[in-house]
Amino acid sequence: MSDCVMLSVNDAQMSVPAGTTVAVALATAGANCRSSITGQPRGPLCGMGICFECRVTINGQAHCRSCQIICQNGMDVRSE
Amino acid sequence: MSLSYDAIIIGAGIVGAACAYELSRRGMRVIVVDREMVAGGATAAGMGHVVVMDDSEAQFALTRYSQKLWQQLRPELAEDVEYETCGTIWVAADEQEMQEVRRKHDFYGTRGVPTEILDEHGLRNLEPHLRDGLAGGLLVPEDVVIYPPCAASFLLARAQERGAQLRVGPSVSSMGKGRVHWSDGSEFAAGIIVNAAGAWATDLMPELGIKKRKGHLVITERYPDFLRHQLVELGYLKSAHSVTSDSVAFNVQPRRTGQILIGSSRQYGAEHKEVDHEIVVRMLQRGREYMPALGKMLAVRAWTGFRAATPDKLPLIGPWPGDKTVYLATGHEGLGITTSLATARILADQICGLPAEIPIEPYLPSRALQEPSHV
Numbered sequence: 001m002s003d004c005v006m007l008s009v010n011d012a013q014m015s016v017p018a019g020t021t022v023a024v025a026l027a028t029a030g031a032n033c034r035s036s037i038t039g040q041p042r043g044p045l046c047g048m049g050i051c052f053e054c055r056v057t058i059n060g061q062a063h064c065r066s067c068q069i070i071c072q073n074g075m076d077v078r079s080e
Numbered sequence: 081m082s083l084s085y086d087a088i089i090i091g092a093g094i095v096g097a098a099c100a101y102e103l104s105r106r107g108m109r110v111i112v113v114d115r116e117m118v119a120g121g122a123t124a125a126g127m128g129h130v131v132v133m134d135d136s137e138a139q140f141a142l143t144r145y146s147q148k149l150w151q152q153l154r155p156e157l158a159e160d161v162e163y164e165t166c167g168t169i170w171v172a173a174d175e176q177e178m179q180e181v182r183r184k185h186d187f188y189g190t191r192g193v194p195t196e197i198l199d200e201h202g203l204r205n206l207e208p209h210l211r212d213g214l215a216g217g218l219l220v221p222e223d224v225v226i227y228p229p230c231a232a233s234f235l236l237a238r239a240q241e242r243g244a245q246l247r248v249g250p251s252v253s254s255m256g257k258g259r260v261h262w263s264d265g266s267e268f269a270a271g272i273i274v275n276a277a278g279a280w281a282t283d284l285m286p287e288l289g290i291k292k293r294k295g296h297l298v299i300t301e302r303y304p305d306f307l308r309h310q311l312v313e314l315g316y317l318k319s320a321h322s323v324t325s326d327s328v329a330f331n332v333q334p335r336r337t338g339q340i341l342i343g344s345s346r347q348y349g350a351e352h353k354e355v356d357h358e359i360v361v362r363m364l365q366r367g368r369e370y371m372p373a374l375g376k377m378l379a380v381r382a383w384t385g386f387r388a389a390t391p392d393k394l395p396l397i398g399p400w401p402g403d404k405t406v407y408l409a410t411g412h413e414g415l416g417i418t419t420s421l422a423t424a425r426i427l428a429d430q431i432c433g434l435p436a437e438i439p440i441e442p443y444l445p446s447r448a449l450q451e452p453s454h455v
Binding site: 037061062080 | 301302303337376377378
């Protein structure tokens with residue numbers, strides 16, 4: 001389907017509607033975004049790129065704000 | 081009626097804290113005073129690199145002695161001091177700097193400090209994110225990284241367990257002849273007064289001739305396993321010794337959190353606390369020249385601090401000739417974290433009339449009166 005994109009979230013393949021943010025893909029997959037320094041799970045708080053709590057590693061680049069990035073075909077997303 | 085102590089220590093940075101730790105250990109009734117906060121000056125601003133240096137025999141003796149004292153204290157240190165024996169690598173960019181690597185290797189080796197010369201391949205093996213084409217480096221495996229504010233708090237807490245007091249907030253308006261006067265008009269009496277106020281030591285004793293030497297640091301987000309050692313360019317020696325111009329050098333440190341601390345800069349005559357963007361840009365550019373991947377990292381904070389610089393680059397430790405109740409423990413420039421413990425030991429030995437474990441003459445404050453460059 002052309003209005004879906006395939007991506008990998010923590011090594012699991014998934015399909016999401018085109019235009020979905022990475023934060024939503026992570027939530028759909030039930031994955032955390034990052035962990036605090038004491039190991040507590042973190043996820044999107046503000047949803048507008050300010051709080052930095054939704055950061056993940058995308059295609060090897062650490063600390064990408066998942067709420068501000070649209071899923072692309074073949075994207076490799078990893079929790080931090 | 082005024083309160084009375086054996087010693088009043090002015091300044092609750094790591095040097096003042098170490099003095100309180102040492103003097104209380106020797107049974108003295110001590111109070112540490114600071115007009116702002118514990119560890120709020122250069123102690124909070126610095127990197128926390130416990131490093132053996134070789135600019136001079138006196139500098140080597142003090143840094144090595146102090147590093148051994150840190151090693152001895154390690155089993156007692158609280159976890160939040162983040163003591164890590166990560167080692168230093170002095171990075172050589174070219175063959176000229178490799179000559180300096182070999183000289184340092186010999187210098188340290190003949191004085192009992194183990195080091196290892198790295199060629200280009202060895203350097204890349206230990207730190208794969210350094211750029212291609214560097215000549216090599218010198219690994220000093222016993223150098224340490226700590227988190228200075230927590231180290232100062234630890235030393236103060238130990239002193240307080242032995243009865244030392246802490247007074248934060250009120251400011252000292254003048255001191256001398258066994259008296260400390262506060263800006264609210266009250267006074268304390270003491271057998272001795274230790275000026276450990278770092279770059280602000282001259283507020284109470286303008287004749288000391290200590291200058292503020294401003295530095296910048298940047299800290300990144302967490303990038304675990306990116307960096308393993310403290311890396312310092314050997315060109316640092318040239319820039320750190322320049323007494324006239326502003327300078328930057330590649331100097332990066334791995335923190336236990338996975339964050340990278342990026343330095344360093346040195347400026348004279350810059351008295352404002354604000355971050356100088358031009359300096360930060362130069363500092364980060366220098367970092368990227370050595371470690372290109374730094375350019376893709378997220379920085380979360382930049383800040384400044386003031387080193388207490390003396391004309392001969394050695395600290396002032398011991399009695400002040402003008403007043404037998406006044407002792408100095410300041411002027412540590414960029415080495416206050418490293419040398420705090422040795423400073424306190426030497427100072428306490430002098431106060432107690434005991435022989436010190438290293439020659440103390442190079443650090444005696446009396447030399448400040450003999451050097452015309454101080455006036």
